[in-house]
Amino acid sequence: xxxxxxxxxxxxxxxxxxxxxxxxxxxxxxxxxxxxxxxxxxxxxxxxxxxxxxxxxxxxxxxxxxxxxxxxxxxxxxxxxxxxxxxxxxxxxxxxxxxxxxxxxxxxxxxxxxxxxxxxxxxxxxxxxxxxxxxxxxxxxxxxxxxxxxxxxxxxxxxxxxxxxxxxxxxxxxxxxxxxxxxxxxxxxxxxxxxxxxxxxxxxxxxxxxxxxxxxxxxxxxxxxxxxxxxxxxxxxxxxxxxxxxxxxxxxxxxxxxxxxxxxxxxxxx
Amino acid sequence: xxxxxxxxxxxxxxxxxxxxxxxxxxxxxxxxxxxxxxxxxxxxxxxxxxxxxxxxxxxxxxxxxxxxxxxxxxxxxxxxxxxxxxxxxxxxxxxxxxxxxxxxxxxxxxxxxxxxxxxxxxxxxxxxxxxxxxxxxxxxxxxxxxxxxxxxxxxxxxxxxxxxxxxxxxxxxxxxxxxxxxxxxxxxxxxxxxxxxxxxxxxxxxxxxxxxxxxxxxxxxxxxxxxxxxxxxxxxxxxxxxxxxxxxxxxxxxxxxxxxxxx
Numbered sequence: 001x002x003x004x005x006x007x008x009x010x011x012x013x014x015x016x017x018x019x020x021x022x023x024x025x026x027x028x029x030x031x032x033x034x035x036x037x038x039x040x041x042x043x044x045x046x047x048x049x050x051x052x053x054x055x056x057x058x059x060x061x062x063x064x065x066x067x068x069x070x071x072x073x074x075x076x077x078x079x080x081x082x083x084x085x086x087x088x089x090x091x092x093x094x095x096x097x098x099x100x101x102x103x104x105x106x107x108x109x110x111x112x113x114x115x116x117x118x119x120x121x122x123x124x125x126x127x128x129x130x131x132x133x134x135x136x137x138x139x140x141x142x143x144x145x146x147x148x149x150x151x152x153x154x155x156x157x158x159x160x161x162x163x164x165x166x167x168x169x170x171x172x173x174x175x176x177x178x179x180x181x182x183x184x185x186x187x188x189x190x191x192x193x194x195x196x197x198x199x200x201x202x203x204x205x206x207x208x209x210x211x212x213x214x215x216x217x218x219x220x221x222x223x224x225x226x227x228x229x230x231x232x233x234x235x236x237x238x239x240x241x242x243x244x245x246x247x248x249x250x251x252x253x254x255x256x257x258x259x260x261x262x263x264x265x266x267x268x269x270x
Numbered sequence: 271x272x273x274x275x276x277x278x279x280x281x282x283x284x285x286x287x288x289x290x291x292x293x294x295x296x297x298x299x300x301x302x303x304x305x306x307x308x309x310x311x312x313x314x315x316x317x318x319x320x321x322x323x324x325x326x327x328x329x330x331x332x333x334x335x336x337x338x339x340x341x342x343x344x345x346x347x348x349x350x351x352x353x354x355x356x357x358x359x360x361x362x363x364x365x366x367x368x369x370x371x372x373x374x375x376x377x378x379x380x381x382x383x384x385x386x387x388x389x390x391x392x393x394x395x396x397x398x399x400x401x402x403x404x405x406x407x408x409x410x411x412x413x414x415x416x417x418x419x420x421x422x423x424x425x426x427x428x429x430x431x432x433x434x435x436x437x438x439x440x441x442x443x444x445x446x447x448x449x450x451x452x453x454x455x456x457x458x459x460x461x462x463x464x465x466x467x468x469x470x471x472x473x474x475x476x477x478x479x480x481x482x483x484x485x486x487x488x489x490x491x492x493x494x495x496x497x498x499x500x501x502x503x504x505x506x507x508x509x510x511x512x513x514x515x516x517x518x519x520x521x522x523x524x525x526x527x528x529x530x531x532x533x
Contacts, residue, residue, distance in 0.1 A: 009331050016325060017342040020402070023357045026368050030360065111455075111515050115463040115484050116508055119491055119501050202350045204466040205484075209492055220352040224470060227356055238360065241353045248349050256341055263348060264410050 024245075031238035053239035060236065063243065065215070066222040070201060073137045073218060077200035080142030081192050088143070089151030090177050094163070110145045115205060122209055132213045141200050147192045150265065154188035155181055187261075194255070194262035201248070219244050291502055301503070303478045304486040305510075307393060308461055311482055314397040315457025319450060321401070322408030329409065330416045340413070344406035351403065355470030358399040362386050362471075386472050392479045396471055400464060408453045415449025416442070451518070458514050462507060483507050 029046045031053055057063055092099060114121075121140050130136030158181060166176045182189060204220040211217055217225065223244055230237055252259050325343060329336050346354065361368045362385040373379045385395040419442065427437050465484045468474060474481035474489065481489075483503065491500035 006331075006333050009328050009333055010335075013325075013328055013333075013339045016328075017339055020343055020346060020406070022368070023354075023361055023402070026361060027357045111459070111511070112508075113459050113463045113511075115465060116504060116511065118487070119497065119504050122491070123497075198348050202348075202352075202466075204350075204352050204469075205488065208469075209488075220350055220466070223350075223352050223356065227470065237356065241356050244353050245349055249345065252345060252348055253341070259348060260340075260344055260410055263407070264414060 027238045027241055031235055031242050033235070053235040054243070056234070056236040057239045057243060061222060061226060061240070063222075066217055066219045069134070069216055070218040072134050074197055074200045076134065076138035077141045078193055078196050080138065081144060081147055081196040082189065084143040085147040085151050085192060086177055086182060088148045089155050090173075090181060092148070092152050093155040106145050106148065114140065118205065118209060125210060131210055132216060134216065136210050137207055137216075137218070138200065140206060141196065141203065144196065144199075147195060150188050150191050151185065154185035158184050190258050191262040191265055194259055198263070300478055300481060300486060304481040304483050307480060308482045310393060311397060311400070311464065312458055312461035314401060315454065315460065318401045318405050318457065319408055319453045322405050322453065323412050323450075325405070325409045326412040326416055329413060340410070344410055346403045347407040349403075351466035352470050354399065354403055355467045359386065359471055362395055387476055389476055389479045392472050392476060396468055396480050399471065400460075400467055403467070404460065408456075411453055412446065412449050415446045419445045455515065455518060458518065459511070462511055
């Protein structure tokens with residue numbers, strides 16, 4: 001490519017990247033200085049950086065409890081997704097009567113977003129007596145059709161002779177899944193973990209409905225409660241935002257390739 | 271079922287026929303407003319897709335650091351939408367927000383705009399934030415589409431004397447159709463599910479200017495405790511979604527879903 005064109009492409013992409021990053025920069029700056037919450041015009045560069053808003057967050061709100069709740073719920077969701085989806089995908093791979101019908105049913109249900117089913121989901125959860133519990137929070141997210149197909153695609157690639165050999169050796173079906181199928185589908189496992197983690201970690205509407213007890217609030221819920229108490233009168237709100245976002249950003253940067261692959265393959269299957 | 275009953279958590283259910291639908295279709299202005307807003311929100315996805323296509327073409331060129339650009343542009347997608355909403359509220363702030371500051375400094379406006387509190391500006395403002403969050407995702411999908419186009423095709427067309435613009439129109443775009451269609455589907459579904467962003471940024475206000483179906487359902491059921499009515503709304507949302515996906519599928523030549531079902 002000619003150098004002038006490369007420079008133009010670089011220029012355009014730099015501008016776009018800057019636009020994408022400005023919101024992060026602005027919030028980071030506010031959380032560290034709090035300077036232009038009451039002041040105008042805002043300074044573009046931070047002056048007098050201090051960590052006091054982070055200290056505020058730590059003491060004013062039960063940050064650790066929010067994190068703990070989020071982690072518990074996400075852990076249940078991730079484990080649930082691995083277990084249920086792998087089992088379902090194995091059944092679909094090995095085959096049974098009515099398999100095609102089930103696949104068609106799953107495919108057509110895949111287009112229904114969870115948000116469209118909150119009313120029945122809420123009533124069912126209520127009937128089960130699971131409102132205000134971690135399990136109730138995690139339950140609707142515990143199996144996702146997208147991930148079933150992610151597993152199925154990967155299981156389909158395992159040679160049938162391997163399954164047959166394992167059967168002849170007397171392995172029970174669930175042990176075939178654990179010791180033969182899963183070790184051979186690490187990328188499907190990674191995709192499922194990433195997808196289900198991102199979904200449950202960021203999930204807001206469902207916790208908002210199910211959780212009334214402040215003790216059980218997850219991070220997004222805590223954030224929105226804090227917003228409704230404080231409005232934007234304090235830099236602590238933005239410090240809270242940064243504290244919530246940083247783990248996600250770090251995770252994304254560390255596992256960037258898998259993240260992008262996982263989230264996109266989740267979409268292409270859906 | 272619930273949508274044709276009179277039901278509340280405290281009373282036994284009775285059959286109510288189609289009264290909820292009657293109220294919804296003929297006596298409820300908020301329903302029509304929220305439906306219209308959902309459509310407006312949906313209409314923003316072609317813009318996002320066009321932007322994403324431009325970006326994908328840029329990132330697809332062989333330049334150094336393309337991985338970094340891609341990561342930066344994608345970064346906003348997997349983040350917690352509630353936090354993203356709060357960040358954007360801050361940028362849109364009337365008195366001290368960055369966007370007002372920039373507009374004033376550039377002389378584009380004389381007075382400050384209360385973006386999220388004004389009837390005209392609230393929806394476009396939310397849409398901008400939504401596009402900001404999803405554009406990187408669309409870009410990655412389109413990028414995958416671009417990279418699956420065999421380079422020989424371009425080489426052959428170039429040899430035949432086709433200009434870059436014509437190669438784009440007659441090779442890239444047709445072969446990119448499945449990826450574009452996928453983005454469109456995600457955009458459609460997204461407009462029915464973007465609850466978090468709207469809830470945090472405007473709460474559906476001011477005066478229902480940003481109320482979409484999903485926020486209305488939430489409000490009907492969990493703020494106003496009209497579960498039966500919310501169920502009727504959900505049914506409408508469902509029908510709408512099904513009709514749209516069916517239409518989109520027709521336009522795309524029935525490719526979607528067929529890929530997986532074929533095995």
